[in-house]
Amino acid sequence: MLKGKPFVKWAGGKRQIIDKLKMYAPDEYNTYYEPFVGGGALFFELSPKVAVINDYNEELMNVFYCIKDETKFNKMCKELNHHEANHSEEYYYEIRNKDRDKSKFKKMPDYKRSARTIYLNKACFNGLYRVNSKNEFNVPFNRKAKVNTYDAQNLGIIHSYLNFNDIKLLNTDFEEAVKDAKKGDFIYFDPPYDTETLIFNSYTENGFGKEEQIRLAKVYSELANRGCYVMLSNHNTKLIKDLYSEYNIYVIEAKRNINSNGKKRGKVEEVIITNYEKSKK
Ligand SMILES: C[S@@+](CC[C@H](N)C(=O)[O-])C[C@H]1O[C@@H](n2cnc3c(N)ncnc32)[C@H](O)[C@@H]1O
Numbered sequence: 702m703l704k705g706k707p708f709v710k711w712a713g714g715k716r717q718i719i720d721k722l723k724m725y726a727p728d729e730y731n732t733y734y735e736p737f738v739g740g741g742a743l744f745f746e747l748s749p750k751v752a753v754i755n756d757y758n759e760e761l762m763n764v765f766y767c768i769k770d771e772t773k774f775n776k777m778c779k780e781l782n783h784h785e786a787n788h789s790e791e792y793y794y795e796i797r798n799k800d801r802d803k804s805k806f807k808k809m810p811d812y813k814r815s816a817r818t819i820y821l822n823k824a825c826f827n828g829l830y831r832v833n834s835k836n837e838f839n840v841p842f843n844r845k846a847k848v849n850t851y852d853a854q855n856l857g858i859i860h861s862y863l864n865f866n867d868i869k870l871l872n873t874d875f876e877e878a879v880k881d882a883k884k885g886d887f888i889y890f891d892p893p894y895d896t897e898t899l900i901f902n903s904y905t906e907n908g909f910g911k912e913e914q915i916r917l918a919k920v921y922s923e924l925a926n927r928g929c930y931v932m933l934s935n936h937n938t939k940l941i942k943d944l945y946s947e948y949n950i951y952v953i954e955a956k957r958n959i960n961s962n963g964k965k966r967g968k969v970e971e972v973i974i975t976n977y978e979k980s981k982k
Contacts, residue, residue: 704748705859707740708851709764709819710828715742715891715934718955718971722889723747725951725973727930730887736875737891738765748862755871755878758830760818762872767815768856769863769870780816781850793824793842800837816850824848876920884928892917895938911940918944925976937970945974 707714715722722743733749735741738756756762767773784796796817800806806814822828825840833839862868871878879888893909917933924931925948935941937952955971 703858705745705862706855707742709740709822711740714740718953719746721953725932725975725979727887730930732886734879734882734888736878743889751867753869759872763811764815764818765870767812768859773812774860776812777816780813784820785848785850788848790842797821797838819850823850882924882929887930888924890933894936895941897938914940931976933974935972937972949975
């Protein structure tokens, strides 16, 4: 089976540690849940037949909906061709500023909004997704003269995959997204990172602070008690180690590319936490 690949560059993307994640994922499970799907690196890699994927970011989930829907998908690709043909610094800011007028932005057709999200992701500085307190996308232009917004074959594979399998797309809070998970289901949590230093982790208009990490740890325990397989990745911080001390914590090294402070790029310790044993293959 041909597998899709992430169609946007996303902060915290898991391509770097994908082999480790696969190694610690259970071999068999019923429904796959990914409540913080982002670019969906593990989701695409596993390409499960039954899944529930979710992200709080409305613009991102709208892209998934549009790739799934035949008509919207075709219109979105045409719109992306149009963006590529008109690409320039001035054009980038024109498209970026479409969310400044909220009532107009709400009326914009879904396929145009999703093409905008993909175009901005490919033409903005470092592929960041960052919005200000008014939920306005505010990442500057990456100054490249040309932009490739999509790989038609990859999007075609994703379109078919989403249609020929039982894949539910949600746009809600993580806790709500996993409420129907049952014994034998597999949940992979890749939340915004906990930080001991001040590094970039503003993904949505609502930040994800320590209290959110604590709320997530409660949800993790509830699911573990329900008999689900639960895997979580995060930074190796004191809070995370304390919150998940009763589970298996595997420390791994990952290279991070997205950081608001270029000097801080480099190796960071990450952890993969599971509530089940899995011997290394
Ligand atoms: C680390 S990223 C996920 C990276 C992704 N797994 C990948 O491989 O590219 C975290 C995601 O959590 C989302 N998010 C933030 N708060 C959330 C919440 N309360 N519920 C669900 N998703 C949330 C963000 O929009 C972001 O896409």
